[in-house]
Structure formats: structure tokens, C-alpha cells
């Protein structure tokens with residue numbers, strides 16, 4: 001059965017379907033494998049499994065009701081969204097009423113019904129209303145850390161050199177470029193946070209909030225990706241490239257962070273400076289009309305608390321502001337190391353957006 005799962009995953013990768021559809025397929029295959037391997041012996045357990053699968057389906061539907069990329073025909077998609085929101089809300093209530101044992105109280109992990117400010121059902125499982133924020137657009141986008149030390153110059157020129165193949169590969173396809181680079185951008189925060197977490201356990205010492213700050217950065221980058229993938233659908237060879245790049249970059253950054261966290265954070269600081277530059281070029285193309293200023297995806301509207309009529313330009317503007325904050329956090333972390341201190345000796349910028 002595990003071969004079935006692997007085959008299903010590979011088929012979806014090669015067919016180049018949407019990210020959400022791919023995950024959906026994997027989930028379905030996993031459900032088949034699970035049911036085959038753990039075939040229940042009693043009828044009551046069969047019923048519980050089926051209820052859970054139905055429940056998962058409902059939640060999955062809630063999660064991906066905006067999986068289609070926004071288009072000019074936004075009235076249709078918003079009508080579908082409203083219908084899905086209504087269905088999702090009704091379904092949850094119905095399922096809760098149908099079988100309290102299977103859904104709400106058996107494990108004690110059911111989520112209370114969460115609504116938006118306007119009273120509609122909160123449609124996302126991947127982030128909650130209290131994790132949303134309004135980006136600070138007043139941040140200085142032009143700030144630059146001038147490389148002075150040898151390691152700083154290594155970091156700076158490494159990033160500048162990495163930009164060359166990136167420019168050659170993507171040219172002016174900024175949407176595609178952003179989507180692909182966000183798959184990389186989410187790695188450093190997770191690796192840094194993970195290593196600080198392990199260090200905290202190993203050394204019996206507090207992290208000073210830096211674990212949380214770096215994991216917040218990783219999550220924020222992943223939300224950039226979740227937004228971009230609503231706008232640009234990756235092709236099959238881009239999916240393969242992401243897998244290869246992630247394999248290389250994760251291991252590279254892991255080793256780099258172990259050897260020299262100050263260099264690792266400096267590299268990320270410069271990567272963020274490049275990201276600001278790339279998103280500025282993206283915005284320029286939108287302003288010139290070379291890229292259509294389509295309606296913002298629903299996930300972005302909720303995550304950044306954007307107005308309902310927000311557009312792609314608004315989304316790229318807030319993402320760029322996020323990148324500027326990541327730049328500051330990472331240069332700051334590197335500077336702490338340069339002063340011969342541990343990160344926990346300086347207050348971590350938790351919630352710095």
C-alpha cells in the first residue's frame with residue numbers, strides 16, 4: 001500500500017496540478033492506505049472512521065474554497081466563496097449535532113466555531129484571526145547593511161552571485177519568481193528556530209524568544225507562498241526544481257547555521273534585501289500595466305486584514321514590507337553575534353511585522 005501512496009504522489013507531481021489538488025490527492029491516498037492497514041474490526045469503529053473522513057472533507061473544503069486563481073470574473077468566484085462559507089458553517093453545525101463522540105469530544109480537540117468580525121465563518125485552518133496583522137508599510141525599504149568584515153562580504157557576494165542564475169531563469173516572470181523563491185525563504189527561519197530549540201533543550205537555557213521569532217518568520221514566509229500559489233500555478237518542472245533546491249538549501253543552511261550563525265543570519269539579511277528589490281520591480285510592472293492588477297486572493301485579504309477590494313498591488317506591497325522586517329531581524333541577529341553575545345541576551349523581536 002505504501003507503493004500506492006508513493007505512486008499517487010509522483011503522479012500528481014508530474015501531472016502539474018495545483019498545489020491544493022496535489023495535497024488533496026495525497027490526503028485521499030493516505031486515507032485509503034490508512035483504512036486498508038488499520039481495517040477496523042467492529043461496525044461502530046467503521047462508522048467513526050467514515051464520520052472522520054467526512055469531517056476531514058468538510059474542513060478540507062473550508063480550507064481550499066479559494067484555491068482557484070483570481071480572475072477578472074471575480075463576481076463568480078466571490079459568489080462561490082459565499083456559498084462555500086455558508087455550506088461550511090452549516091456543515092460544521094450539522095456534524096457537531098450528528099455525532100458528538102466522533103467529532104467534538106472523543107479526543108477533546110474540536111475547535112470552537114470561529115467567526116470573522118462580520119459574523120461569517122472563519123474559513124481558514126492554516127491561521128487564526130489572532131495571527132493576522134496589518135503590515136507596517138512605513139518601514140524604510142532602502143536600509144542596507146554595508147558589508148565591512150570578511151564574512152559580511154562573503155555573505156553579500158554569495159547572495160549577489162545567486163541572483164545571476166535566478167535572473168537568467170525567471171527573467172521578468174516576477175510572479176513565478178516570487179513563488180519559487182518563497183519556497184526557499186521559508187527554510188532559514190525554520191532551521192534557525194529548530195537549532196535554537198535543540199540548543200535550549202541541550203543547554204538547559206532559555207532562548208530569549210528567538211525560537212519563536214524565527215519560527216514566526218518561517219510561518220510568515222510560508223504564508224507568502226500560500227498567497228503566491230493562488231496567483232501562479234507551478235509547472236511540473238518547477239515543482240521538481242523546488243524539491244531539488246529545498247534538498248540542497250536546507251542542508252546547506254543547516255550546516256552553515258551550525259558553523260557560523262552570524263554568517264547565516266547575514267546571508268538571510270542580504271537575501272531579504274534582494275527580495276525587497278525583486279518585489280519593487282514586480283510592483284513597477286503592475287504600475288506600468290505589464291502585469292494585470294487582479295483581485296487579491298481571499299487568503300491574503302484575511303491574513304493581512306486587507307480591504308475586500310484589495311488587489312495584487314496591495315498584496316505585493318504588504319509582502320515587500322514583511323521582507324523588510326525579515327531583513328532587519330536577520331541583520332540584527334547577526335550583529336548580536338558579531339558583538340560576541342548570544343541571541344538570548346537581546347530581546348527577540350517577536351511579532352515584528
Ligand SMILES: [Fe+2]
Nearest residue numbers: 182185221224
Ligand atoms: Fe517572503
Ligand SMILES: [Fe+2]
Nearest residue numbers: 185272323326
Ligand atoms: Fe522574507
